[in-house]
Structure formats: C-alpha cells, structure tokens
Amino acid sequence: MRQSQLLLPTLREVPAEADSASHAWLLRAGYIRQLAAGVYTYLPLGRRVLHKLEQIVRAEMDRAGAQELLLPALQPAELWRESGRYSRYGAELMRLIDRHGREFVLGPTHEEAITSLLKGEVHSYRKLPVTVYQIQTKFRDERRPRFGLLRGREFLMKDAYSFDADWAGLDVSYSMMYQAYRNIMQRCELNYRAVEADSGTIGGEGGSHEFIAFAGIGEDVVAVCDHCEYAANIEKAASLHHNATIPPLPGDAAWEKIHTPGVHSIEELTQFLQVTSAALIKTLIYVLDGKQPVAVVVRGDHEVNELKVQAYMNAESIELADPAAVERATGAPPGFAGPLGLKIPILLDRDVSTLPEGIAGANERDYHLRHVSPAKDIVTSYIGDFRNVMEGETCPKCQAGKLTLSRGIEVGHIFKLGTKYSQMLGASYLDRNGKRQDMIMGCYGIGISRLLSAVVEQHYDERGIVWPAALAPYRVHIIPVSVKDRQQIELAEQLYEQLARKGIEALLDDRDERPGIKFNDADLIGIPYRIIVGKAAGQGEIEFMKRGEAEVEKMTLEEALSRITAPLE
Numbered sequence: 236m237r238q239s240q241l242l243l244p245t246l247r248e249v250p251a252e253a254d255s256a257s258h259a260w261l262l263r264a265g266y267i268r269q270l271a272a273g274v275y276t277y278l279p280l281g282r283r284v285l286h287k288l289e290q291i292v293r294a295e296m297d298r299a300g301a302q303e304l305l306l307p308a309l310q311p312a313e314l315w316r317e318s319g320r321y322s323r324y325g326a327e328l329m330r331l332i333d334r335h336g337r338e339f340v341l342g343p344t345h346e347e348a349i350t351s352l353l354k355g356e357v358h359s360y361r362k363l364p365v366t367v368y369q370i371q372t373k374f375r376d377e378r379r380p381r382f383g384l385l386r387g388r389e390f391l392m393k394d395a396y397s398f399d400a401d402w403a404g405l406d407v408s409y410s411m412m413y414q415a416y417r418n419i420m421q422r423c424e425l426n427y428r429a430v431e432a433d434s435g436t437i438g439g440e441g442g443s444h445e446f447i448a449f450a451g452i453g454e455d456v457v458a459v460c461d462h463c464e465y466a467a468n469i470e471k472a473a474s475l476h477h478n479a480t481i482p483p484l485p486g487d488a489a490w491e492k493i494h495t496p497g498v499h500s501i502e503e504l505t506q507f508l509q510v511t512s513a514a515l516i517k518t519l520i521y522v523l524d525g526k527q528p529v530a531v532v533v534r535g536d537h538e539v540n541e542l543k544v545q546a547y548m549n550a551e552s553i554e555l556a557d558p559a560a561v562e563r564a565t566g567a568p569p570g571f572a573g574p575l576g577l578k579i580p581i582l583l584d585r586d587v588s589t590l591p592e593g594i595a596g597a598n599e600r601d602y603h604l605r606h607v608s609p610a611k612d613i614v615t616s617y618i619g620d621f622r623n624v625m626e627g628e629t630c631p632k633c634q635a636g637k638l639t640l641s642r643g644i645e646v647g648h649i650f651k652l653g654t655k656y657s658q659m660l661g662a663s664y665l666d667r668n669g670k671r672q673d674m675i676m677g678c679y680g681i682g683i684s685r686l687l688s689a690v691v692e693q694h695y696d697e698r699g700i701v702w703p704a705a706l707a708p709y710r711v712h713i714i715p716v717s718v719k720d721r722q723q724i725e726l727a728e729q730l731y732e733q734l735a736r737k738g739i740e741a742l743l744d745d746r747d748e749r750p751g752i753k754f755n756d757a758d759l760i761g762i763p764y765r766i767i768v769g770k771a772a773g774q775g776e777i778e779f780m781k782r783g784e785a786e787v788e789k790m791t792l793e794e795a796l797s798r799i800t801a802p803l804e
Contacts, residue, residue, distance in 0.1 A: 238744040245756050255452045257691035258383030260700050264759040273380025273388035283708035288683050291422050292393050295415040301366040306348045312338035314347040318659050329374045341374035346656050349396045354662040360400050368395035384688035391684040397677040405675045412679045416647050424703040430457045431467040433542050443650040447643035448689040455643050458624050462636025470542040474628035478589045491605040499570025501535045512536040516595035518572040520561045523550040528564045532574045533584040537622040571596045580616040644689045647681040700761030701783040709742040712762040716750050722772040
C-alpha cells in the first residue's frame with residue numbers, strides 16, 4: 236500500500252476523550268474513530284489488525300474441530316424470555332420493536348439462538364458431539380462506555396458452542412477450547428493468565444475460566460499464586476483459612492455495651508476503641524432477588540464478596556440494603572448493625588467463626604458490643620467463604636505459596652453450561668437406548684476488538700504502538716527520506732515490488748513530507764520492520780531497524796530482504 240493513498244489521519248495530541256493508553260494510541264495512530272459513546276469506526280489500519288486477529292482465532296478454532304457459521308444478530312425476545320434471561324440480563328440488553336409490534340433484541344451473546352438451531356437439527360447421539368463458532372458484532376447497552384474498545388456498546392466477538400451427549404464429552408470439548416485459547420493468547424504475544432471465574436449472567440453448572448491480559452487499567456482483579464499454577468478472579472478466589480491473632484480485649488469476658496457516638500466506619504471504630512480491625516465483627520445487610528434480606532458477617536479487615544454470597548444462596552441478584560431496609564432488619568441505622576438477635580438469615584464467614592471474641596454492632600444507634608463470641612453468641616444460618624482474598628494470603632491449592640493480586644482485562648471466557656439452556660429450550664436427543672436426553676453444552680467467547688485493545692495496552696512505548704509481527708497491519712514500513720530524490724524513490728520502489736512478489740505486506744511512505752513527520756507517523760503506527768532509504772541509496776545501501784529498538788543497521792537491499800523473510804521461512 237502507498238501511504239499517499241491510505242486513509243490514515245494521525246493526531247499529534249492526545250484526544251480529550253481518551254481514557255486509557257490503548258485508547259489514546261489507537262486514536263492518535265489513525266486506527267479507530269468514535270461515532271458515538273462506545274461505538275467505533277475501524278479505519279483501514281484498524282480493520283487490517285482485526286482481520287489478523289480473526290485469522291488467528293479462526294485457525295485455532297478450526298484446529299480444535301469447530302465449524303464456522305453465522306447466526307442472526309437480531310433475535311426474537313421470546314427466546315430470551317424462554318431461557319429466563321430477558322429480565323435477568325437487565326438494562327444492558329438492547330431491545331427494539333418491529334413494525335408489527337414484535338419485540339426483538341440485538342444479541343449480546345447467542346446461547347439462545349444456537350440452542351434453538353441445534354434443537355431443530357440434531358436429534359440423535361450419532362450427530363454428537365458438535366462444536367460451532369461465529370465471528371460477529373455484539374451489542375450491549377453499557378451504562379458507562381469507557382477505555383475505548385475495552386468497554387463498548389458495539390464490539391466484535393468470537394463465540395463458540397459445544398454440544399455433547401454427556402459430561403465426559405463436555406470435558407473433552409472444554410479442554411480443547413481451553414488449549415485453543417492458550418494458543419491464541421500466545422500467538423498475540425499477550426502476558427495473560429487463565430483464571431477460575433464466576434459464570435455471571437451466562438450461568439452454567441460446571442464452572443468457567445477467564446483469560447486475563449494483565450494491565451493496570453484492567454477492571455478485573457485476579458489472585459495468582461507465586462508457587463503453583465493457581466489463579467482465580469477475585470470473585471472466585473479463596474485462600475487457606477487461618478485463625479486471626481488479636482490482643483485480648485479490655486474489660487471482663489461478659490458482654491459490654493459501649494457508647495460509640497457517631498462512630499460508623501471500621502476506620503473510625505478502630506481509632507475510637509484503639510483496637511485492630513481484625514478484632515471487629517462487621518455486619519452488612521443485603522437484599523437477594525429484590526425481596527429477601529440477609530446479614531453477611533465478616534471480620535473488620537475483610538470485604539464481603541457479593542458474588543460468593545449470591546452463588547451460595549442461589550440468588551439471581553444481590554444488592555446492598557438501603558438505610559431504611561437496614562433499620563427495618565436491625566433496628567439501627569447503618570454503622571451499628573450487629574449479628575445478635577436478628578430475625579433474618581445470617582451468613583457467617585468462616586474466618587469470623589473462629590474468632591475467640593470481637594466487637595460488633597449493638598443494633599442500637601451509637602452503641603457497639605464488646606466480648607461477642609461468634610461461636611457461642613451468633614445464631615448462624617450458614618457458615619462459609621463469603622469474603623475477598625487479600626494480598627499475601629496462603630494459596631488454597633498448594634498451601635505453600637502466597638497470593639498476589641493483579642489487575643487485568645478479561646479478553647476471553649469459557650463456560651461449562653451443562654443443561655442450563657438445552658433443558659429450558661428443549662434441545663434434546665435420543666441416546667443409544669432410544670431414551671431422550673438433554674444435550675450437554677459449553678460456550679466459549681473471546682472479544683476480538685477487546686483483544687486488539689488489550690494487545691496495545693501491553694505493547695507501546697513513549698512514541699506509539701509496537702505491534703507484535705503477527706498482528707501488525709503491515710510487516711514492513713518503507714520510508715524514502717525524500718521522494719524528490721530519484722535514486723531514493725527508485726530503490727524504495729524496487730524493494731516494495733520485491734516484497735510484494737514474496738507475499739510480504741509493506742507500506743511505502745511515498746508522501747512528500749518532511750522526514751520528521753514521516754518518522755513520527757511511523758512510530759505511532761508501530762509496524763515491526765522499518766527500512767529507511769536515504770542518501771546512500773546510490774550505493775544500494777539502506778538503513779534497517781525494528782520498531783521498539785534503538786539500533787539502526789546499514790545493509791544492502793538483499794540483506795534487508797533476507798532479514799525480513801527469515802522469520803517467515
């Protein structure tokens with residue numbers, strides 16, 4: 236491609252709307268432009284990178300035995316009501332009504348559509364297993380689109396679905412997809428980790444894994460063991476249980492009501508009473524499914540993990556109770572709630588259950604109780620793991636390593652769905668004995684446009700993007716310093732033609748611009764190999780450099796061609 240003909244509007248300044256490094260560089264380098272909040276146009280370079288990502292994903296899906304199809308983006312709302320997800324998905328589901336008054340949704344995912352298809356096409360065990368996939372635009376009405384392509388309302392996604400006759404078959408399909416995803420991440424040169432995860436609105440019966448690309452702006456927090464392969468999203472992560480060591484509380488061992496006027500928070504209480512936060516018993520009131528209040532009790536130095544609570548109680552939704560609901564449940568305003576005498580279910584975190592004694596809210600304004608023994612005094616409904624893990628805690632798997640917490644971007648998620656959708660939507664088959672069985676499903680999603688942004692988030696420097704060779708829009712950037720110099724332009728054209736004959740994609744900067752502008756744009760764009768044709772063109776000599784490296788080598792045209800083609804061969 237000749238750069239003079241390329242739609243490539245680079246920017247010298249960081250746009251005001253850019254809120255992450257990848258967002259800024261993709262805008263400045265002319266890869267994307269915003270049409271509306273969370274909705275982007277991919278300019279020619281951006282589309283080329285997307286195409287490279289699609290090629291990698293397709294290759295690994297095909298290698299894993301998946302077959303490509305294309306499902307409609309427009310889906311009947313009845314399907315979503317039948318699966319139970321129409322209301323559960325919430326406001327993020329894009330809804331519309333056609334001229335006949337029939338309601339549709341723009342698909343954020345396609346479990347319902349693919350299950351409906353297989354229900355009508357597969358009726359016998361002889362047709363199983365089958366795995367299909369598609370690459371398609373998805374839609375989610377994000378409340379707050381941000382970080383460019385990382386959280387948008389319209390995005391490109393690969394979603395795959397497996398259908399098996401039994402759970403053993405699903406284990407095989409899941410394992411093949413797990414490895415395919417590892418291959419994709421490695422080919423994209425991402426620093427990533429596959430972590431145990433919560434299944435969220437997709438649901439399922441057999442667990443899931445997220446593929447997390449590490450980045451400081453990531454919205455996911457993952458716990459990783461420094462000794463073994465254990466890794467889990469903070470929503471799922473656990474640590475080895477240990478008893479807290481706290482100094483004896485002042486006073487005798489009997490309950491003691493203490494006046495704590497205006498002291499609401501854990502930090503205020505530790506300062507007021509001069510105790511460690513581990514000695515405090517924190518009680519939070521939640522509402523499940525919009526109607527059921529529950530009390531969750533954790534140590535003062537721990538945070539409630541709402542998704543663990545939701546999963547444990549098999550609830551569809553969870554939210555922190557408002558002040559009025561807290562007072563109805565406890566008789567006191569927020570900040571003074573305690574676990575004693577409550578008439579609602581109490582979920583006691585295991586680390587609280589082993590405290591010898593602690594300080595809890597008295598369910599009375601401006602009062603707390605000292606010397607509360609969880610084992611003796613709290614009438615619990617449930618004891619379990621209801622908190623977030625903390626940095627430095629012991630790994631639950633190897634029981635030797637320490638957990639570190641890192642931020643990352645979720646670029647892929649795979650699920651063992653089991654019969655969640657096949658049972659509700661009637662996707663069944665006849666087994667060897669002629670008995671009807673529900674298909675066992677898995678689903679496997681990877682955000683291709685999100686992957687593009689995640690790669691940039693890990694591959695840039697102070698001058699622009701530094702693309703991995705497999706994803707770069709072009710492999711070689713040819714820059715004649717002066718297009719008015721006949722020898723320079725002839726040598727550049729010769730190199731351009733030779734690369735084309737070898738099937739190597741090259742971008743020729745044939746613009747009549749100052750060298751500084753050309754080199755600045757080249758840094759922004761981030762093409763891996765750069766060949767500069769300058770004053771030594773008459774002697775057949777060029778300058779060769781790799782993006783991201785400072786070294787510039789002088790060599791002949793033939794040597795440059797050999798350097799570029801060697802990795803491909």
